């Protein structure tokens with residue numbers, strides 16, 4: 001592990017990484033267990049990854065916890081996931097607060113139970129002045145929905161005469177996204193071998209580097225994060241320009 005850490009250039013740490021934490025169900029299935037078992041084991045991977053981010057000093061980390069489309073899963077899986085969120089939120093978000101990290105959520109929180117919403121709002125409020133980093137939890141999140149929502153919001157303001165069409169530019173538009181105060185994503189990591197974005201941060205990741213690994217999320221550890229960062233640091237980011 002120390003060797004891996006030595007390979008990381010501390011002057012080229014991504015400012016914002018986003019992780020598609022995929023493969024919990026397959027991890028459990030491989031062990032002849034219910035999918036829920038994989039979701040339970042995913043928590044340790046989150047803790048380790050956040051510790052790794054803290055060690056590296058990554059300022060922003062977004063975790064894809066639950067997509068809008070994930071609500072279409074069988075009721076039994078949804079119920080167990082909600083139970084898992086409910087029993088774990090308080091203890092883990094409190095620990096994150098103790099590390100002076102700010103917690104933000106993106107997505108349609110209203111779809112969650114009142115208790116879960118209340119807990120999330122409590123921690124968002126409690127951590128709002130924290131300064132050691134920002135953890136963004138994508139919950140009931142859909143990038144297309146986020147973009148539609150922003151578009152409707154802007155259209156309404158224009159209809160009400162508050163703005164005109166010529167006011168719409170990149171920065172105006174981004175100010176209507178869930179992520180309005182957040183920087184663009186530098187690196188997206190997806191576990192489980194799938195090589196797709198699954199409706200995640202379509203606007204914010206326009207120039208993100210993509211890193212795919214076959215590791216299933218419950219097996220993902222700090223060393224895997226470090227490997228992703230080392231790979232990221234080998235990339236030449238051109239943003240459409242020439243070197």
Ligand code: IPE
Nearest residue numbers: 021022023024025026027065
């Ligand atoms: C990711 O793991 C967790 C959520 C989407 C909630 P999956 O549950 O998608 O696991 P696989 O991809 O089916 O193995």
Ligand code: IPE
Nearest residue numbers: 020021022064065066067198
């Ligand atoms: C993406 O994983 C969403 C999360 C990790 C929360 P999915 O398992 O839902 O994505 P697909 O269905 O493989 O595209």
Ligand code: MG
Nearest residue numbers: 022023024025
């Ligand atoms: Mg999946």
